[in-house]
Amino acid sequence: MSGIQGKVIAITGASSGIGEATARLLASRGAHVVLGARRVDRLESLTSAIRAQGGSARHQALDVGKREDMEAFMRFAREEHGRIDVVINNAGVMPLSKLEALKVDEWDRMIDVNIRGVLHGIAAGLPIMQAQRSGQFINVSSIGGHTVVPTAAVYCATKYAVIAISEGLRQEVGGDIRVTVISPGVTTSELAESISDEGARDAMREYRRIAIPPEAIARSIAFAIEQPDDVDVNEIIVRPTASP
Numbered sequence: 001m002s003g004i005q006g007k008v009i010a011i012t013g014a015s016s017g018i019g020e021a022t023a024r025l026l027a028s029r030g031a032h033v034v035l036g037a038r039r040v041d042r043l044e045s046l047t048s049a050i051r052a053q054g055g056s057a058r059h060q061a062l063d064v065g066k067r068e069d070m071e072a073f074m075r076f077a078r079e080e081h082g083r084i085d086v087v088i089n090n091a092g093v094m095p096l097s098k099l100e101a102l103k104v105d106e107w108d109r110m111i112d113v114n115i116r117g118v119l120h121g122i123a124a125g126l127p128i129m130q131a132q133r134s135g136q137f138i139n140v141s142s143i144g145g146h147t148v149v150p151t152a153a154v155y156c157a158t159k160y161a162v163i164a165i166s167e168g169l170r171q172e173v174g175g176d177i178r179v180t181v182i183s184p185g186v187t188t189s190e191l192a193e194s195i196s197d198e199g200a201r202d203a204m205r206e207y208r209r210i211a212i213p214p215e216a217i218a219r220s221i222a223f224a225i226e227q228p229d230d231v232d233v234n235e236i237i238v239r240p241t242a243s244p
């Protein structure tokens with residue numbers, strides 16, 4: 001199946017920001033979106049809003065750090081629609097701080113959500129796609145997956161990891177299954193709200209003045225999906241024109 005119309009698309013981290021904008025756009029283009037995140041009230045409102053526009057949406061509570069949650073989420077998507085065409089591993093957290101602040105719990109959280117979450121999405125989605133002999137993973141990395149800045153060592157490490165995992169997956173399963181990395185620059189969302197370190201939060205507030213809307217990232221995701229099956233967009237970097 002080519003294009004977006006009629007595809008079953010599972011999106012993690014769909015309760016705000018890039019995930020929410022992507023869900024709205026893909027549903028408006030005729031996809032059956034299946035939405036996962038922890039804030040179920042947000043997912044409920046989004047599902048209702050999409051349905052009110054004539055779109056197809058379903059949701060389920062999901063903590064991507066828990067493998068059993070991810071397995072249940074993918075099972076739900078497949079039971080509802082009979083297949084899964086695209087998995088968008090988008091959920092992420094970014095509690096920035098200098099390493100010397102030793103916020104080890106926050107390092108663990110980034111590793112759990114940004115790396116383990118993507119791996120869990122692959123573990124749950126890959127057998128389904130292999131059985132179908134088709135599918136696409138879209139893994140959301142970051143401009144931070146290409147360059148490191150102070151306070152972002154662990155966050156960047158997780159986003160470098162997303163690129164490495166995606167490239168390995170592409171090499172191993174390419175042929176039937178497409179693998180795309182989306183690497184956004186600064187984008188308006190709730191991501192910076194997870195920053196507990198005051199200095200890092202102030203710096204990010206300043207940086208966010210040039211942020212682009214999440215719909216810009218959603219369009220790049222739609223572009224990767226709508227290519228013909230024999231075209232695999234491997235990575236798209238999208239950032240504000242005003243980025244340094």
Ligand code: NDP
Pocket residue numbers: 012013014015016017018019036037038039040042062063064065090091092093094113140141142143144183184185186187188189190191192214
């Ligand atoms: P938001 O904070 O708005 O969205 C993050 C989403 O991830 C939320 O829906 C949140 O839902 C979800 N999430 C967080 N933890 C978990 C979890 N344990 N299980 C399931 N879902 C979880 O930020 P963005 O939209 O900006 O972030 C989306 C992705 O884009 C992230 O991977 C981020 O790293 C990446 N990115 C963002 C950039 C930006 O400038 N905004 C730049 C580069 C990359 P809930 O809390 O309800 O679980």
